[in-house]
Amino acid sequence: MKSQRTITRLRRIEGQVRGITKMLEEDRYCIDILHQMQAVKAALARAESEILKDHASHCVEDAIRSGNSEEQRGKVAELVDLFDKLKR
């Protein structure tokens, strides 16, 4: 089970994005909208960090406990691949 805290966080982000759509529809000032978007990006980064830690302590931990080298290599390859996407 994913943490309830992360689910709550994502619901809040969804609300923030809806708020930005409303700001656009009400023709609010662009710079205020762009600052709101920075807040959404920061909130997404915090959620990412939680999900990754959850992944490390569950899925990756299972692979470590299994003692199965192939499974472990698979987990490492996934993390390296994700890291590559992240930097963009």
Place this chain on the structure above:
Amino acid sequence: MKSQRTITRLRRIEGQVRGITKMLEEDRYCIDILHQMQAVKAALARAESEILKDHASHCVEDAIRSGNSEEQRGKVAELVDLFDKLKR
């Protein structure tokens, strides 16, 4: 008026975030969720770019046409301030 294209884009991002919440609730694989989050961040970056261009061709353009130096300085200060937030 903000462009309808940007509003549509934000609505789609809202749907993507809702999809991620659902993935979390259904306990989907963390790495798949993290890849979805990269897609949301890329979509937000495209929306930001559109909003900024809209800002340049409307609000900043108005300040240029006004010939009012103080107003122009204000617009530049806002952009520099936003740039500083962006890099985090």
Place this chain on the structure above:
Amino acid sequence: MKSQRTITRLRRIEGQVRGITKMLEEDRYCIDILHQMQAVKAALARAESEILKDHASHCVEDAIRSGNSEEQRGKVAELVDLFDKLKR
């Protein structure tokens, strides 16, 4: 004239990059090297911010004082273009 502080900062970054090359040659631990690279990226971001502020208070300020709308539009277009590159 660019600020001496920024020039000093860039010389320090050059030294940090040389330090990373040395760490690679001495086959130091990858994770330590990667943390050093984060430090370089943070230092570059601070230098960028200084250069942009310098730009706003000199070149952009000159365009504002000139009262030349075409020149002002050119400065805005350059900033928007830079902003687009930044998000990668």
Place this chain on the structure above:
Amino acid sequence: MKSQRTITRLRRIEGQVRGITKMLEEDRYCIDILHQMQAVKAALARAESEILKDHASHCVEDAIRSGNSEEQRGKVAELVDLFDKLKR
């Protein structure tokens, strides 16, 4: 041994940073300098990616082969910690 390719890449980045210092000293146009800094950041990102892959195929691979769970957990914790720093 770290790859010679990565060492060469870092030497080239060092040269690029020295070039930026020179541009500052010669009072070159700020926007041109800022574009050069984007090029350095992109080159650093490519080097990071190479070093991380090197890390995965050597240090992490050794931990997998060792069959030592504590060592494996240590490697995962380091990657999660690095990921957290990266997003800034």
